[in-house]
Amino acid sequence: MHFGYDDRTAALLEQVSGFMDEHVYPAEAALKEQIERRERADDWSIPEAITEVREKGKAAGLWNFFLPGEHAESGGGAGPGAADLYRGAGLTNLQYAPIAELTGRSIQLAPQAFNCAAPDTGNMEVLHMFGTPEQKAQYLGPLMDGQFKSAFAMTEPDVASSDATNVETSIVRDGSDYVINGRKFYITGAMNPDCRVFIVMGKTDPSAERHRQQSMILVDRDTPGVEAVRGMHVFGYHDRDHGGHAEVRFTDVRVPASNLIGEEGKGFAIAQARLGPGRIHHCMRSIGVAERALELMCVRVKERTAFGRPLANQGVIRDWIAESRVRIEQLRLLVLKTAWLMDTVGNRGAHTEIQAIKIATPETVNWILDKAIQAHGGAGVSQDTPLAEMWAGIRTLRLADGPDEVHKNSLAKAELGKH
Incomplete structure (x- = not known):
């Protein structure tokens, strides 16, 4: 059992991390202001901060990481250059997992920057797997090129x-x-x-x-x-x-x-094929959300004093921090195991693990976000930190791509079937 990243993954992580330090994190404040302005004007256009960072991501060649290697072949019949146009980064799920986690640290900007944001990713995979050459030429190529969006x-x-x-x-x-x-x-x-x-x-x-x-x-x-x-x-x-x-x-x-x-x-079968990768992508990014929340919590409690000593010295706060680290590590290992199984035995063979991460991830990350919000006091539920919006997004994952209860019921049936 090997826990290190291969050379290609390590190199991409270094590139993506550098790109985020240089272009993504510095754009977060501008994005926040642009979103607030659009809300006042009832404007649904994509903010300039996202458009600009997408152009930079594409120019840097950090694009379409989400498409697994086994699907990254050309689609026939689309004319010259079709093979290049339809080819994603060709990463396995296991290689993509730490990159997707990194993008989760800036959930509004980073997935968009690399053309790895839902729902386009799932739609592109559907077209890759089931689309005709004509459908690929008309829709898949432009989506992978970032020319327009889909739903x-x-x-x-x-x-x-x-x-x-x-x-x-x-x-x-x-x-x-x-x-x-x-x-x-x-x-x-x-x-x-x-x-x-x-x-x-x-x-x-x-x-x-x-x-x-x-x-x-x-x-x-x-x-x-x-x-x-x-x-x-x-x-x-x-x-x-x-x-x-x-x-x-x-x-x-x-x-x-x-x-x-x-x-x-074939609609139901196609939906299931689409939702498997979508579920693990959400979970990968959610770990990045948890890491960012833990980081914000640690910084906050070292800056604040209550009842005569820093919050960081309060036993309950240290319990939250320790628990958060343990839960993140547990969750990451489960997600990586799921990614490895999807690569080696396919989505059907990884069905139990896909359900397990879909159940565990939102609940675990929401717990960490809740503690980070609590540590921030009133600021935690305000617009002054990203925590409240992170919480809303992760809480929604308990409904998106199938509610917890459906996954638990299916998982329990499979366990009962073994006995």
Whole structure:
């Protein structure tokens, strides 16, 4: 068992760390001001700080780290240069894990800087795995090049979306087209003017077997009948750094049949293929959030005095700090084991571990954030530190990509099946 990083990972970590010191952390204050200005103006455009750091990340060649090596082959039929255009960094999940963790330390800026932010990453993986050559040329290439953004429309307000088979949006074949009707919400990035395409999940055959009723289809943002109704808040936050989360209505939206991803009835399977990498990417970044929170807590308690001695000398504070370090190390090892299994035996073979990290990560990181907030006192829940917004984002992960209870139920069933 070897715990060191290979040479390529170590070199990339050094590059990414240097880039963040030089370009990312210094831009955080400007991003905060730009987001606040956009909220006052109800402006959903991407802040200049993000645009600028993305240009620098791309110019430095620190781009598309998220795409695992086994998927980093060219997509045929897209013309000259297609192989280069469709090739990500070619890292394994294990190689990507510490890099993604590092980006989690500046969760609003760093993933964007390297074109490694959700939901684009998951959408690009879907197109890599299931897209036709034409779909790759029209959507995947530009997304990997950073020319525009995308959204993933699965969650619905009128059904329990923790069970993806519940989706009610209809996708009906009509001649050479499909016609889409339905309502989605919490569609991340959909308020962003640069969002040009949705991957929409709906039902093509409600009479089919339960897991064969759904399909996925590409819908251009400017297609008649697509309406972004409103931006949804998350604990009061607008999340304008990445285009918010929208309620979207599809009314008689007509798209070519060639926009279907894969085959009819494959939507649920495609969703599962998409969510596996998405879940571990969230967990990787969340460890970086925890590290940043612990760092902020340590700095804060060394600066403050209460009841005649520094907070850092209070036993309860030291307990929080020690517990935080132990929990981060435990969580990191579990995530790295999961990444290694995904690389060696595939997502299906790592199913138990993927569920385990999805359960453990938000709960663990929220515990650490809670202690960091407590150590900051009133400042911890204010806009003067990133802790409150970090807490809101991590708390949301207990719902995103499947709620804790669904993963626990599935994990328990698998354990019971062994006996």
